[in-house]
Amino acid sequence: MTDEYRLTVKEMPEDIRPRERLLQKGASALNSSELLAILLRTGNRKETAIDMANRILHHCGSLKELANISIEELSSFEGIGLAKSAQIKAAIELGHRIYKEANMAKPKITNPSDVVDLVMEMQFLDKEHFRVISLSTKNHVIGIDEVSIGSLNSSIVHPREVFKKALEKSAASVILVHNHPSGDPEPSREDIQVTNRLVKAGEIMGIEVLDHIIIGANRYKSLKELAII
Numbered sequence: 001m002t003d004e005y006r007l008t009v010k011e012m013p014e015d016i017r018p019r020e021r022l023l024q025k026g027a028s029a030l031n032s033s034e035l036l037a038i039l040l041r042t043g044n045r046k047e048t049a050i051d052m053a054n055r056i057l058h059h060c061g062s063l064k065e066l067a068n069i070s071i072e073e074l075s076s077f078e079g080i081g082l083a084k085s086a087q088i089k090a091a092i093e094l095g096h097r098i099y100k101e102a103n104m105a106k107p108k109i110t111n112p113s114d115v116v117d118l119v120m121e122m123q124f125l126d127k128e129h130f131r132v133i134s135l136s137t138k139n140h141v142i143g144i145d146e147v148s149i150g151s152l153n154s155s156i157v158h159p160r161e162v163f164k165k166a167l168e169k170s171a172a173s174v175i176l177v178h179n180h181p182s183g184d185p186e187p188s189r190e191d192i193q194v195t196n197r198l199v200k201a202g203e204i205m206g207i208e209v210l211d212h213i214i215i216g217a218n219r220y221k222s223l224k225e226l227a228i229i
Helices: 018-025 032-040 049-060 063-068 082-103 112-124 159-168 189-205
Strands: 129-135 141-149 173-179 208-215 220-222
Touching (some): 032 049, 049 063, 159 173, 189 208
């Protein structure tokens, strides 16, 4: 019994090849599998680059999970070595950096949505990250610093670490930000306890805590808007 013959990407009509479609219609015209296939460049004897891309995305379940997958796990897929894994991770990281750079074009904070524009990529992180946004007297962003990674609690989010960078920058105020990997931004009891502790520490140091924003899946909660601060 002979193996079923499969067209390679090069044998496909030009108008359905991913790279040619991108050149003719732009990257936005391609679906996620086609974009990933361009990064993979080649398939193997059993499947095309598009088949391989579909297999990876099906395994991950979402682009968020693809962004968080390790190089080791990626390279464990049949036909995906370290070189292709590195290409995928590099492309994902470039996307994150482009997002950050584009949103830093609005450095003045006037409301919680301005903060969310700066840090919404935190929704893709698979662990809780706690960041501090330092502001000038006119609410211009003068720094965004990561304080801790891991479940939020008073032992790892210490006032000394939270206000260290703000003091170095002579910040007038700060905004606290962390993400919920579950996707639900509703503040927990621990979130509220840590916030109250940091607000009191800020009063002593003369640096006002303006807000604490929790990032979820395309959603956020502002503790200022919730009247917790």
